[in-house]
Every structure is written in C-alpha cells, then in structure tokens.
Amino acid sequence: MNTTNAPDIGGIGSPHKKLKKSSGTWIDNVKQIGRDYVKNRYLLLLLFPVLIWYGIFAYGPMYGVQLAFKDFYIKEGIWGSPWVGLKHFEYLFTASPQFPQIMKNTIIISFYQIIFGFPAPIILALLFNEIRFTFFKKVAQTISYLPHFLSWIVIGGILITLLSPSTGVVNYILEIFGFDPVYFLGTEKYFRFTLITSAIWKEIGWGTIIFLAALSSIDSQMYEAAVIDGANRWKQTIYITLPALMPVIAILLILRVGNVLDAGFDQIFNLYSPAVYGVADILDTYVYRIGLQEFQFSLTTAVGLFKNVVGFMLVLTANFIIKKMGQEGLY
Amino acid sequence: MRLTKGEKIFQWFLIVIITMLCIVMVYPFLHVLSISLSTPAEALRPGIHLYPKEISLFAWERVLSTDSIWRAFGITVFRTVVGTLLSLVFMSMAAYPLSRKYLPHRGYYTTFIIITMFFGGGLIPTYLLIKSLGLINSVWVYIIPGLVSTFSMLILRNFFMGIPMELEDSAKIDGANDIRILVQIIVPLSAPVLATLALWAAVAHWNNWFDAMLYMQDKTKITLQLLLRRLVIANMGDPMMPVPTEEEDPAMVKAAIIMFTALPILVVYPFLQRFFVKGVMVGSLKG
Amino acid sequence: MKHSKKKWTTLTALLLSLVLVLSACSGGNSGGGNTNTSEGSNTGSKEETVAQEEPIEIVWANNFSSPEADGNYVQTEIEKKFNVKIKNIKLERWGWKEQFSVYLASDEIPDIFPIDANETDMATWAKQGIIASLDRAEIEANMPNYAAAVNEFDSGAWMVGMVDGKNWGIPKYWPPGNDGFIPGYNKGWLENIGYSEPPKTLEEFEDVLTKFTKNDPDKNGKNDTYGMSARGKLPIQMFTSVFTAHAVSPYQFKLDAEGKVTWGAITEETRTALKLLNKWYKDGLIDPEFITNDNGQINELFVNQKIGVVDNAGWVNFNPESGYVTKPALEAGIINTPGKPLVGPNGDAYAFAYGARQAPVLLGAQVEKDEKKRKKIYEILEWAATSDEGWLLTVKGQEGVSYEFDENGFPVAKPDESVAAPKLGYGSFYNPLTHIDISKQKYNFDSKMIELRDEITPGIVPLLDVLGPVHMESKSQYWGNLLTLQDTYLIKSIYGEANTDKDFDKFKEDWLRSGGQAIIDEANKIYQERKQ
Structure with a gap:
C-alpha cells in the first residue's frame, strides 16, 4: 500500500481525461459519447438510481436557499415569498x-x-x-x-x-x-x-x-x-x-x-x-x-x-x- | 523480542497509562449500570458505584415492562437493520461505476455528488420534500432520505479503485456484465470495508433522534433515542401548567433506560471490530 | 481543451435544468399534497352519509393528552353528534413546537391550533396569515353560554387575542393559574429543628434553611442535607418564595413607586432578593445543582431527604395523590406540609402566580373564509366547554367505562390502564376550554380537594403580572434574547459568578439596551391605554 498517496476523495479538478482526445468534429464527439454510454450501459444502470436519489434528496431542497434572501410567508410558499435582498x-x-x-x-x-x-x-x-x-x-x-x-x-x-x-x-x-x-x-x-x-x-x-x-x-x-x-x-x-x-x-x-x-x-x-x-x-x-x-x-x-x-x-x-x-x- | 531494561520500564509505564485510560472509558458505564440496579437511597449516595450494594430490580422491571420502550426498540432495530443493508446496496451501486476510470463523464458525476457535501437546502424545503413524498409519519422516513452517505460512498469508491483490473477483465472475457462483476467479484473482495461502512451506518441509525423528532408525529413509531431524550434530558416544563402534575422517573429508572439504549451497541461492537479496523485501513488510505 | 469546455457547459446546463425541474416538482407538490390528504380522509365516511350532508372535516391539532389512535371513542362520539370528520394532529406534550413549526411551514394549517400556543406565537401566525381573525360579536352570538361564562369570570380575557386591532381567537383562561405557589416543608424535619409550624417570615425561613442544612434534620448522623433546591431548568419557577417576599417576580411586569410599569428582573427588589440568595448559596443552604435541576430532581431530593423545602408547587400539589412531591414523599414516610407565603422585610407576602389569562384558542386562516366550518367549530366548542354532556365526554371519557359518579355526583376516574385518557381520547385534546365554565369545577375537584383548598388558600394573595399576556410588537422582536440574558444573569448571580452590585447594573443596562427599553415603553403605553 502506498501511504504517501492521499485518498483521492474528490473529483473536482480531474475532469475525464479518459475520453477520446478532441480531434474530430462536434458530431463525432457526440457519437463517441453515445458509443461510450452504450458500452458502459450496465455501469450506468447501476449509477443512475443513485444519481436520481441525489437529485431528489440532495438537490431537490436546494431551491430553498433563496429563503435567505426572502421573507418567508407560509401562504406564499418559498417561490412566492417576497425578496428582501440582504x-x-x-x-x-x-x-x-x-x-x-x-x-x-x-x-x-x-x-x-x-x-x-x-x-x-x-x-x-x-x-x-x-x-x-x-x-x-x-x-x-x-x-x-x-x-x-x-x-x-x-x-x-x-x-x-x-x-x-x-x-x-x-x-x-x-x-x-x-x-x-x-x-x-x-x-x-x-x-x-x-x-x-x-x-x-x-x-x-x-x-x-x-x-x-x-x-x-x-x-x-x-x-x-x-x-x-x-x-x-x-x-x-x-x-x-x-x-x-x-x-x-x-x-x-x-x-x-x-x-x-x-x-x-x-x-x-x-x-x-x-x-x-x-x-x-x-x-x-x-x-x-x-x-x-x-x-x-x-x-x-x-x-x-x-x-x-x-x-x-x-x-x-x-x-x-x-x-x-x-x-x-x-x- | 528481547527488550532492554529501559524499554521494559517504558513498557510498564505505558501499561499503567493505558490501563488508567481504560478505567476512565469503562467506569461511567459501570457506574450507571450499578445505579440502575440500586435502591433509590443508594442511587443518590455520592461516591463511587462499581456494583450495587443491594440489588433492586425495580428499575429494570419497570423499563422492561413499558410498552413504549419495546415499541421504540423494535422501530430502532428495524431502521438499523434495513437502513444499513439498503445503504450498502445503494452505496455500492454508485461507488463501483465511479471507481471505473472508463466510465464516461466520471468526473462530472463525481462532482455532482461531492457538491452535496457542502451545500444543502435547509430544514423547510427538506421537510416539504419529505412531505410531498408521503414520508411523514412513515417509518421509511428513517431510511430513505439518509440512504447514501457521500463520505462513506467515496471511501468505498476508493477501495474499489484499488482492486486489480485483471480480475474484472478475465470475468469480462467470460461474458460477465458489470452488475455480475460487482456482485460476484467486487463485493466479496470488499467485505472488510463494507463491514466498516455497515458499522458506521448502523451506529448512525441507532443513535439518530433528529429525524424522528421532526418527521414523526406518531408516538408509536418514534425511535429509542428520541424516547430516551424525552424521558431523561428534556423533561422541561412549560408555563401552561403552573403546577406539576406528572410523576417523574427516579434516577435509577433513568439509568436503566440509558443502559437499555446503550447495551445493544456495546454488546455488538467488540465482535465487529476486527472488520472495521481493517476496513478503515484499506478504505481510507488507498489512492 | 476547447471541446471539453463546451461539454462542461452543456453538462452543467443539463444538470442545472434537472435540479430546477426536480425542485419545481417538489415545490409544486406541496400545494397539491394538501388537497390530496383532505380528499383522502373524506372518503372513509361516505357510506353513513347517504341522506345527510357531507360531513365537514376538521383538522384538530393539540399537544395535550394526545390520543394514541385515530378513531378513538371521544372522537367518534363528536363525529357522530356533529356530523364532522376529525383529523387528529397529535403533538407531543413537550417539544411540540418544533414539530408544529415545520408542519405549519409546509402550509398545512390545522383548523384548531394547540393549547400551548402563546401570545407571541399568535402574533407571528397572525402576521403570517395562517390564523383566522374572529369577530367577537359572532363568537358571542354562536357561543352564548360560553361568552356569558367568560364575561362573568374575566371579560378582560378578550384583550389577549388582539393584534393589530383584530381579535384572533376564542378567549381562554385557566383559573388555577391564579393560585400561587406556596412553599412546602418536610414536617418531620421542622419538628426536629424545633418548629411546630412552618416559618412565616423570610427571617424565619432563613433560620429554617440554616438548620435544615446544619443541624442534621433527618437525624442520620451525616451532614448531607441542603435547605432547598430550585428549578433552574425553568427559571421563572426558581426561588419564587424568596422573590415574592420582596414583592417581585423577575419574570413579571410590575408597577414601580411612581406607578409606571417596569420589568421585575431589573428592579431593586430583585437585586435585594438575589443578594440574599447568593448569601444563602455561599452559606451552603442551597443545593448547588439547582442550576440544572428540573422537577424530577427536586422531587427526588425531597423524597430522599436531601432537601426540606419545595417552593414551586400549588395547593393542589399538597393532596395525597399528587405525583409531584406529596405522594412519593408519603410513600417514603415524609409529610409535605404547606406553609404560607413568606412575609418579607417590608411586610409583603405574596404567592407567585402565572395568572389565569392565556392566549386564546386559535383557528386556521381557512376557517375565516368557511362560515359553515366556523359555525360548526363554535358549536362543538360551546358544547364541550359549557354543557355537562360535552364537558364530561371530552374531559372524563365514557361513563361507566372510564369514570363513574360517586354519591355526591362527582365523576371518579377508574384506575384501569386500558381505559386511560390516551386510549379513549379524553383529557383536553378535544376540549381546549376545560376551565372556562366555572360551574364545571364541581367535576374537577371532589369534596376532599375542596376541603384541602379551603384549608390552604385563604389569605394567600397571588402576585400577578400587571399586564398579563398581551401582544407587543417589541416583545416579538427582542424577547428571546432578553430572556436568555436574564436567565443567565439570575443563575450566575445566585451562585456567585456574577455579583449583585456592578454586574447587576451592567445586566440592567444590557437588558434595557438590547430591546428592553422598547418593551418597557410599549408596556407602559398599553397600561395607560387600558386605564382609560
């Protein structure tokens, strides 16, 4: 085990370098991505339910952040409450x-x-x-x-x-x-x-x-x-x-x-x-x-x-x- | 191994220090256990309580014959077992694809998940979501909203990344798809780290009270910790009823409830520890 | 690089739109969910209402004696009688507010609000537009007996519900709130230190505390007792007998020498009382744990002969069945004997009392627009509060099952667990107005209790807040912080981490500066207005 390596917890800053180098046209790229997705369909099948879960339970409530800049009126709901700036x-x-x-x-x-x-x-x-x-x-x-x-x-x-x-x-x-x-x-x-x-x-x-x-x-x-x-x-x-x-x-x-x-x-x-x-x-x-x-x-x-x-x-x-x-x- | 004289002294010194530390760790539990088995007068005696001078089972009889405590116990066991198992399934489902370097857009998916470690929407929108999903007053509210712990999932992903590709490649040649590889090869190889994550999840489930407090209005479905909190810590009065009317639980009953809540975990964890020690080691340090 | 950047942006856009769609869904759903639930619960009763009108659904929230199950006995009786369908929102006695806050915030507004809502909650909810403003004349017309009972006992109760010139609820009071706290003593201990009866003055009280602490009052040969403890977890009930001997409660508005309203905590009377308490603390007369003690600990200390005085109990707590102190003490062979409020240095003797007035019963804003439902609620509450039938059903349960009349016509509860309040739904869940109609008191207290009351209470003068509960703009803004400031200072000054000279001045200054001045000004305004 290599202890000097820190755990690679994050993904930020390391966007996929594995995809094909960008040589072809835009359409070629889309096609390539499509082929990649088909090839890895089982992996994606595993991943997507979890992503959906994240979408619902982690991102779903994020719209509520706007409350920090609003006065919350229950009757108006989160979207309808008036903005109050800072x-x-x-x-x-x-x-x-x-x-x-x-x-x-x-x-x-x-x-x-x-x-x-x-x-x-x-x-x-x-x-x-x-x-x-x-x-x-x-x-x-x-x-x-x-x-x-x-x-x-x-x-x-x-x-x-x-x-x-x-x-x-x-x-x-x-x-x-x-x-x-x-x-x-x-x-x-x-x-x-x-x-x-x-x-x-x-x-x-x-x-x-x-x-x-x-x-x-x-x-x-x-x-x-x-x-x-x-x-x-x-x-x-x-x-x-x-x-x-x-x-x-x-x-x-x-x-x-x-x-x-x-x-x-x-x-x-x-x-x-x-x-x-x-x-x-x-x-x-x-x-x-x-x-x-x-x-x-x-x-x-x-x-x-x-x-x-x-x-x-x-x-x-x-x-x-x-x-x-x-x-x-x-x- | 032969030790020099200086090293021997040092070893004894260590043993003394560590033994004292162990006493500090264990004593509080003995104290409370002893009080839970004491008579009321003995329970209020100042000083050290290692064992009850005169055993009284009153407190335990009372605790063990209370329906609400057993009900809360059942709910808590349910959420711990089912919640932990489902968590492991879900975390594996995400960790495996994210650990494969050839997964398209892997970096974006990872980022999508990591952002959630830092930002959340807050109490009210979360409550609205849970309500709109019909989870209020349902025992599933204990399980579904906390299904994936991002931190644990990343640790699992890191572990999967360290499993040699050759195993996978040979299975692929045999015609296995990714789902079969995950179930038949990757998961069995990851037993220690999965055991660790299971323990983390189980402890978190066992100890959680906040979700029960917010989302559970049905008294018959609250968890043991919330019940304990209501009985032991938060017995605060309020101005509505100027004069107190209810009888409070005496100290040894409270002690017995505390021990009742703590014992299941205390009994289980020593047997699991060889897994989690190994699991933390491999999971967190693999690059 | 260029291309990957493009992909990055498209992907981000995709993700963002996904988030937006998802959140829009959850935002929209909450509105929809509301109607769904009411539809869902209506369907259940369709068969029985063939010829009759559709039953009105009433969402009934309360945090007192919440029944265990929906469809309990009392609920079904009310439903039958009034052709309504009740949906219970069963909240916890303690910590109900946390649950109820999120519940409200998700735009679920019950028709009847919990008993424990106070006037600050009322004002917040009135401004939020989630409670109904109710016309006094309409209440009086629809609840004639009830209104008559209120006007007879305390017509001022109508003032509590006023915010911004409108009335926001059905007035409610609780007469036992006028009964003050009186100190109770360990009778055996008193005898052991040579007192044949409880102390009458503050000086005697100090002597008793000293002897309780130092003269081994329980004769066990050990120096292991304190004079008293206190309820530090709820400071409003802490050492009330000492404060009232100085004619003050730190948690009440009172009149100063010039006839102006001031806040108890910042008066010189409080300073003097704190000085004395601090002296007692230093002399070891007070259990140092009072800081975090609650009734459970106080009860236990008294029963196990560690303290000899409990001063946060009312006369009802001296009946031999009282779970707080008297009954457990009796079981341990100790008699808890009631004293009288202590006579202070200026000859004042008061018993701290919360006062009878409370925030009114609040109804959800939707009731304001729904006349049929409103009238129905008035009808039910009138029946529950003032008719024998309604009152006995909602408060005592089923005759012959959960209670039986004795020879004097007093409903005696049966001790059987299987017919206890949470099983059948009686208590005060379906009756937030149990104490409005004084004529119902004959069902609350049997002859023994009345005897006890007549024995203990004569001559006791309650110390009441000069304003009582009333909505103040400034209070809703500053109150939380001010109370914390005060709780902390009072406790600290008693155990000596803060002194009662300079630190008291500083506390007073901080208190006034952090909004206290505004509150006192507003309090004076209200007081003057009422006088006119």
Whole structure:
C-alpha cells in the first residue's frame, strides 16, 4: 500500500481525461459519447438510481436557499415569498444582539476542539504503537472505542450523573483531594472545558484507528536502519513515524477545519442549559431555537447559507495551504 | 523480542497509562449500570458505584415492562437493520461505476455528488420534500432520505479503485456484465470495508433522534433515542401548567433506560471490530 | 481543451435544468399534497352519509393528552353528534413546537391550533396569515353560554387575542393559574429543628434553611442535607418564595413607586432578593445543582431527604395523590406540609402566580373564509366547554367505562390502564376550554380537594403580572434574547459568578439596551391605554 498517496476523495479538478482526445468534429464527439454510454450501459444502470436519489434528496431542497434572501410567508410558499435582498445578513452582522456572541462561541469551542481534540488520538495512537504486549494492546484498543458508539443523548445522561456536584463521582474524588465541588455542566467557567474533555473522551479511541492503520504500513526496514544509525525511540518517532503520518494528518485537518463552524450540535444541545447559554450557544443551537421555536425560517436559512459558504471556502483554503506545504491535498 | 531494561520500564509505564485510560472509558458505564440496579437511597449516595450494594430490580422491571420502550426498540432495530443493508446496496451501486476510470463523464458525476457535501437546502424545503413524498409519519422516513452517505460512498469508491483490473477483465472475457462483476467479484473482495461502512451506518441509525423528532408525529413509531431524550434530558416544563402534575422517573429508572439504549451497541461492537479496523485501513488510505 | 469546455457547459446546463425541474416538482407538490390528504380522509365516511350532508372535516391539532389512535371513542362520539370528520394532529406534550413549526411551514394549517400556543406565537401566525381573525360579536352570538361564562369570570380575557386591532381567537383562561405557589416543608424535619409550624417570615425561613442544612434534620448522623433546591431548568419557577417576599417576580411586569410599569428582573427588589440568595448559596443552604435541576430532581431530593423545602408547587400539589412531591414523599414516610407565603422585610407576602389569562384558542386562516366550518367549530366548542354532556365526554371519557359518579355526583376516574385518557381520547385534546365554565369545577375537584383548598388558600394573595399576556410588537422582536440574558444573569448571580452590585447594573443596562427599553415603553403605553 502506498501511504504517501492521499485518498483521492474528490473529483473536482480531474475532469475525464479518459475520453477520446478532441480531434474530430462536434458530431463525432457526440457519437463517441453515445458509443461510450452504450458500452458502459450496465455501469450506468447501476449509477443512475443513485444519481436520481441525489437529485431528489440532495438537490431537490436546494431551491430553498433563496429563503435567505426572502421573507418567508407560509401562504406564499418559498417561490412566492417576497425578496428582501440582504436584509437577513445585514441583521445578523449589524443589528442582531446575539450573533456576535454566537459566532465567538462557535469559533472558540471549535478551535479548542481542534487544538486539544485533534492531537489527542495521534498521541494515543503513538502510545498504542509502542506497546509490545499484543493481547493487552488489543483489549485496550477495544475498550477505548467504546464511548464512540453511543449517542450524546446517552452520554449526556451519563455525564449528568457523573458530574453532579452533590452525588457525582468526579466531585467526590475532587473533595477527597480537598477541592471544592465544581459544577461542570452548570457554570460558564467550566462548561467549555467540560465540552472539550467529554468530546475527547468520546472520540479519542476511535480516532486512533486511522493513525494506527497508517503506522502499520510504515516499512519496518526504516526503523531498523534508524536503530543502526543510533536513533532512539524518541528520534524514530520524530523523524520516521510522524512524517509518515503527515498525509493522513493533513487530510483530517482539512476536513476538520472545513467544519470549523460545526462546533458539535448534538453534544451541546444535549448538555447545555440557560445558565451557560452565554458560552455555549453556537450557530446550530441558535438556528434550532430561532427556526423551530421562534418561527424565523428565513433568518435560519441565512445562517445556514453563511455557514456553508464559509465552510466551503475554508476547505479550499486549507487545501491550498497544505498543498503549498508540500503535502498531497484533498482535491 | 528481547527488550532492554529501559524499554521494559517504558513498557510498564505505558501499561499503567493505558490501563488508567481504560478505567476512565469503562467506569461511567459501570457506574450507571450499578445505579440502575440500586435502591433509590443508594442511587443518590455520592461516591463511587462499581456494583450495587443491594440489588433492586425495580428499575429494570419497570423499563422492561413499558410498552413504549419495546415499541421504540423494535422501530430502532428495524431502521438499523434495513437502513444499513439498503445503504450498502445503494452505496455500492454508485461507488463501483465511479471507481471505473472508463466510465464516461466520471468526473462530472463525481462532482455532482461531492457538491452535496457542502451545500444543502435547509430544514423547510427538506421537510416539504419529505412531505410531498408521503414520508411523514412513515417509518421509511428513517431510511430513505439518509440512504447514501457521500463520505462513506467515496471511501468505498476508493477501495474499489484499488482492486486489480485483471480480475474484472478475465470475468469480462467470460461474458460477465458489470452488475455480475460487482456482485460476484467486487463485493466479496470488499467485505472488510463494507463491514466498516455497515458499522458506521448502523451506529448512525441507532443513535439518530433528529429525524424522528421532526418527521414523526406518531408516538408509536418514534425511535429509542428520541424516547430516551424525552424521558431523561428534556423533561422541561412549560408555563401552561403552573403546577406539576406528572410523576417523574427516579434516577435509577433513568439509568436503566440509558443502559437499555446503550447495551445493544456495546454488546455488538467488540465482535465487529476486527472488520472495521481493517476496513478503515484499506478504505481510507488507498489512492 | 476547447471541446471539453463546451461539454462542461452543456453538462452543467443539463444538470442545472434537472435540479430546477426536480425542485419545481417538489415545490409544486406541496400545494397539491394538501388537497390530496383532505380528499383522502373524506372518503372513509361516505357510506353513513347517504341522506345527510357531507360531513365537514376538521383538522384538530393539540399537544395535550394526545390520543394514541385515530378513531378513538371521544372522537367518534363528536363525529357522530356533529356530523364532522376529525383529523387528529397529535403533538407531543413537550417539544411540540418544533414539530408544529415545520408542519405549519409546509402550509398545512390545522383548523384548531394547540393549547400551548402563546401570545407571541399568535402574533407571528397572525402576521403570517395562517390564523383566522374572529369577530367577537359572532363568537358571542354562536357561543352564548360560553361568552356569558367568560364575561362573568374575566371579560378582560378578550384583550389577549388582539393584534393589530383584530381579535384572533376564542378567549381562554385557566383559573388555577391564579393560585400561587406556596412553599412546602418536610414536617418531620421542622419538628426536629424545633418548629411546630412552618416559618412565616423570610427571617424565619432563613433560620429554617440554616438548620435544615446544619443541624442534621433527618437525624442520620451525616451532614448531607441542603435547605432547598430550585428549578433552574425553568427559571421563572426558581426561588419564587424568596422573590415574592420582596414583592417581585423577575419574570413579571410590575408597577414601580411612581406607578409606571417596569420589568421585575431589573428592579431593586430583585437585586435585594438575589443578594440574599447568593448569601444563602455561599452559606451552603442551597443545593448547588439547582442550576440544572428540573422537577424530577427536586422531587427526588425531597423524597430522599436531601432537601426540606419545595417552593414551586400549588395547593393542589399538597393532596395525597399528587405525583409531584406529596405522594412519593408519603410513600417514603415524609409529610409535605404547606406553609404560607413568606412575609418579607417590608411586610409583603405574596404567592407567585402565572395568572389565569392565556392566549386564546386559535383557528386556521381557512376557517375565516368557511362560515359553515366556523359555525360548526363554535358549536362543538360551546358544547364541550359549557354543557355537562360535552364537558364530561371530552374531559372524563365514557361513563361507566372510564369514570363513574360517586354519591355526591362527582365523576371518579377508574384506575384501569386500558381505559386511560390516551386510549379513549379524553383529557383536553378535544376540549381546549376545560376551565372556562366555572360551574364545571364541581367535576374537577371532589369534596376532599375542596376541603384541602379551603384549608390552604385563604389569605394567600397571588402576585400577578400587571399586564398579563398581551401582544407587543417589541416583545416579538427582542424577547428571546432578553430572556436568555436574564436567565443567565439570575443563575450566575445566585451562585456567585456574577455579583449583585456592578454586574447587576451592567445586566440592567444590557437588558434595557438590547430591546428592553422598547418593551418597557410599549408596556407602559398599553397600561395607560387600558386605564382609560
């Protein structure tokens, strides 16, 4: 397996070079395409139902984006509602009393998650990789995947029990060591910390899989050569292991940065309360509240569009930077 | 393998660290399980709960004798099994053609699909679509709108791309068409990656509550997670009824519901893990 | 290159047109789907209406006691009696609004809207053109008994439905909303700390809380109790007994010293109350988990002897059958004994109350144009709210099956699960107006309950919002954010992350600046108008 090759996830930028070179006339080309389609009819037969599904379920609702520039009146429908230009965006960026705080919360939580949450599984993977007792390693890995499989609703329920200041085990232990009980889920000071920590706890084990896969494909001869050169474990990690992981890290980082405005709706929605709205209210929870509870669907769509566009640009930018740095990009 | 003294110390150090990590991973579940089996007073005792001091089956009896919980369980199993299987079929149907370099207009089709990873229409148009298709209040609303995960499909496509062409060519000489090749050659070769994607899809199905909340007004067809959410997290009151009238579930009943929802997945995943570890490896790193 | 570019453009054009066609389909379908469903459900009843007129279809949405199945007992009885066909939109008690919002947005407008819609929803929907404006005179003419009952109890209830000079619903109120919250105490604990009866003043209350916390009131030899907790998940119900002793609820409009309307949260009374609560919190009298507690936790803490006071309950919660606190406590051998509102530093003693007025029952805009349907709905609601037959059927179910009269003529519900409200469809799903006709109260409370009420409530003065529910332009614009601001500050100031000096000033300033001033101005305008 060639690990330096990034997964070719995208198709953008690689339009079909396989079709016949454009030498003949326009009609010849159409004929050629027709022949190609007939020849590959079974492949196309497989593909088309899925394309139709995409047409219906992914593209079908896209016309709704126009709501971001309209005032939605139910009776007029989406097409018939009156255009209002950039009104909703203007409101968000100039008038809304909440939006600046919500943007700030989203970005802060997301950045914490990248800074602390992203490296955590890499470190754990490196640790797993060093363990020589195969059985222990396997059991430990299995256990570490466990929380990944549960929903935030389940984990929310568990966290409420564990973190309770009066009956929770975490505060019980803190008190043994002489600390005052801390209300992790209820106070602004600790809420983000709780978010990040619980997210790491949930995903750290699962996150190691992809890095372990990359690690297992490193040529063992490289380590042997390094040992002969007198490199210790630390140096081997720095000079062999980490560089070998770089392509994977690069791609995952692009994906993560592209989603920087996704600070984790499921998690926050199932853990927050009015007491911590000030630090915990993010774009998605805001959208949920104003859309589904306050009936402001146009504003909701505007926020969603803003999120999509920013996310898309971030992915392209991250992709560009990573290519500049000499790594294989995503597209 | 022989280890030097320094390496041995390092190994023990690792074992201690990793063991502690495992405790942190497992303890919360033991705690909740233990509370679900405790008496009410014991359930409120601060401190560590590894096992119930005095076993009370009250909470589990109550949970297991509640119709709505079993109904939600049945619906959730249905959506997980059927939804996962159909997802795999659909994703294979798209991934295979897109993995063949000679597919005409392959780049455009791929782009057509990838764009959907970044842009969507939003809640209301999606709801309108689902409604116009008659999926509101139907259990198929759990399955059809989320049939294909683009990310998973691309991983599958990447895996298919790595399967040597020779196998396919020889089958073609024998007169097999692409559909037969997919079913008889490609799919069997892709068992690990398909197992991984199946697990992803199954976990997503099991844990989803949002679609049930939006599209399901029929209480008898909601999913287990939504029921759990309503029972455990979102028992918020509202001003209409100033004085509370309903009885709330005590802590150990809530704990039992949590465990009831979590257990099926916890029991299943260790057996699947050898597939998914292998699957992630081959699926994501093939160029 | 040139050619491939061309292909690219043609293909893009193709794709785009495909998208447009598809989306046009889905856009168009939603309108069509509407008519389809109504046709579909009409067909079912064709056989029985040979000579009769076609039954009118009524789409009935509610989020209270939603029946399990369509075609339940109460529904079929109503259908038979009024020659209608009811289509149920059964919403959840909690979280109904999310479902209902998308449902409305897809242009499915029910004929009767859910009970829990509030006056802000009403205004939004009125502006959206999806609810019917109803002529008061017409309601009075078609629902004479009902209108008489309203005018007798509170003719001001008609004002709640006014938006832009029109009336948007059938007035609704809920008299128990006038019964305030009163504190309940663990009787055994009170005795153990030397109180023969519940505390009367705020000072005594503080003493009780202190002793509940520090004097081992449950005599288990452990220091594991708090004085009280609170419902932080619904801050309007949080520590009401302490706020009302200062003659304020942070969530109500009140009059200031100059007779002007102001908002409770920004008054000095609230500051003083918060200061006291913060002191209690620091002294450890308050369960620190109050921040995220809901009734379930409060109930559990009281029953398991961790707290000794619950102050978000009304007098009905002190009956031995009340699922909230009293019954579970009794089962654990604890008596929850009711106190009186606490007398505060200025001699005020009030019980926080929501008030009886509520947003009216809303009807879908299509009803405005359909006189036959409108009259039919009036007829059904009049019957359900004011006739014994209608009321008993919709609220209590089937005589002899789900309830039976006792010797005093009181309908006693049968405990049998198989005839419970969701099975037969009684409760308040088909009757959003259960409490309008006061004469029906004889069916709500048996003699024991009336005894309990007469024992507990005399002398209790409810603390009510000076305006009650009323539509305000400024409120619909700013309210959500202001409430969040307030919830957060109140909780933070109690547990001490914000102080009650500078931070209170800052909160007040923020609140006024983020739209609060506009709301107070509008509130004063409305207040003045009403006075005239």
